[in-house]
Amino acid sequence: MTLRPFGTSGLQVSPITFGAMRIVGDRPDGASSALLAALERGITAIDTARNYGESEAIVARTLRAWHGARPLIATKVKPRDISNWRHYVPMDVQFTSRSIEASVEESLRTLGVDCLDLVQLHQWYYRWSHETTWLEALHALRAAGKIRYIGVSAQDHEHDGVLKLVDDRLVDGVQVVFNAFESRPLVSVVPLAAARGVGVIARCVFDHSGALAGVATRESLARDVKLANASPELVTEYLRRIDRLHDDARAHGMDLVELSVRFALTHPGMSTLAISLADVAQVEAAIAAADKGPLPEVLFERIRREHVWVKNFYYFSTATVDGNRAV
Template identity: 45%
Template sequence: MERRAFGSTGLDIGVLTYGAMTVATDPGLRDGVAPSLLAALEAGVNLVDTARVYPGSEEIVGATIRAWSGPAPHVSTKVRSRARDAYRFACPVSEAYPPAAIRESVEDSLKALGRDVLDIVHLHQWHYGWTHDLTWLEMLHALRDEGKLRLIAVSVQDHEHDAALELVSRGLVDGVQAIVHLFESRPANALLPLCAERGVGAIARCVLDSGGLTGGLSAEDFTARTFLKHAPHADYAARLAALEAAFVPRVAESLPELALRFTASLPGVSTLTLGLPERRFVTDAAQSLAKGPLPAEAVTAIRREHVWSRNFYEKLL
């Protein structure tokens, strides 16, 4: 699997990251070990992305890594917030992430994962105003000095990727995580180039838009999916049809392949984190990404003609 530098941190990671939000749904899960994660490690994945709030995820990731006989992967996790509404609405960072709560979350993650050190630790939310109160960062620096974590990052909620620009510009973090996909290519205008310039790693998430970009979901499927239930299905389907007519099979064999290769083609993207709770998903994603970047003219056309500024998450909280 292609390896990429995670900014200027010295960490080299595969272009595909195992997103462990849904690892507990792996149908082959036995004794806390996930066959899908083992398949990802066999395919060359060397970063696993989890979070303190993903039910059972850290424990399963830890057990599966212990069952794996190859080189241990890097692990990224996210600090548990004390303010659920902060995933959508700004509040003081001292309410969402008081220093003591950050320490508690990191130490709980270390215990759940069975590790002595975490490779990447994110704040699970990010609001622009938090750049001006760095008590959260001081605590993460202290935990880094104690040897409990290596790299500090933030996960930018929803489609508010530009909220991290000052954070990246000032070099306050080692990495960022943001939504990037066929419809949401706006991070390529500012955030991703700035990350590349400042040596900050960038993890692209939601690259299949919660399954919407697979092209196989009905209106009922949309309604049943938390992050798609407020999407206008007819509009979404029409936009997918336009993408398919323009690029499938001319530059990619399927919509999912187009989505993965498009995001991986954007300069500044270090890796794509993708939910892969079944072995077949791992195989399909790895095979798609092995085909390499899309033609430059296709990337330009998608960015110019298919960007869709929207936020289906606004009504979730």
């Protein structure tokens, strides 16, 4: 695969990163056949987190079974209170110097490596931009040779919350939600990161439900926990918008996987896409799409302007509106 620069860090990454949130150790040795297939086909980076259950352990078992060059490993610092995810709290409720160091040390042990390539805080609020303790802790770990680069993962759709970090060049990379429906980072964090030399990792390229991989039905969406409280009208609107996007894909001779991947990689400021790939077929489809390069400019602009849809499905899993199901 043609590698892309990760900002001005000096890192070169494959356009597709193996997203290990839902990784499964399906081989007798506990390794992941999908991750091995990804590495064999040229994917050079893995994105995991302390908060992803057994993910780091499965990645470690897979790397022991892998005999090629070691991929770049990105992981995330686990917040102290994982139940408090979407409502502002002071930074020291979620991250202290001690908790950051403990999380990194546990990742090193679990992954079986001496140094992590990228460590990201796994939560961020704009108001934390004026704090320094977290950054000092990560700089100390870097000085000790335990991490190479520092990043932040913006939660949900709050991509603008990392703008000060990018503008001040306090981090080497940021991770944001980005897809054909959520293209707003193209007018904020993505071009700013390109100008400041900060790498950008896109996640949820197929949307939160995976619907932009072309597999959504009313029945599959009904099983999605993030849509548990969504109204039938919301689901109908979701499917209508997917159909419109699918029409644009077919008109240009491609499916939704290809459209979604190529759209997300069209802006040169996008470093890599962290995609959960469950099997070899999904690995090959994502790589094949990336290899076709950027979308034609006319199609890229059409999607960016006409398909953006401001929503946050994460809130539908917990919230109702006036006691009724969220619309």
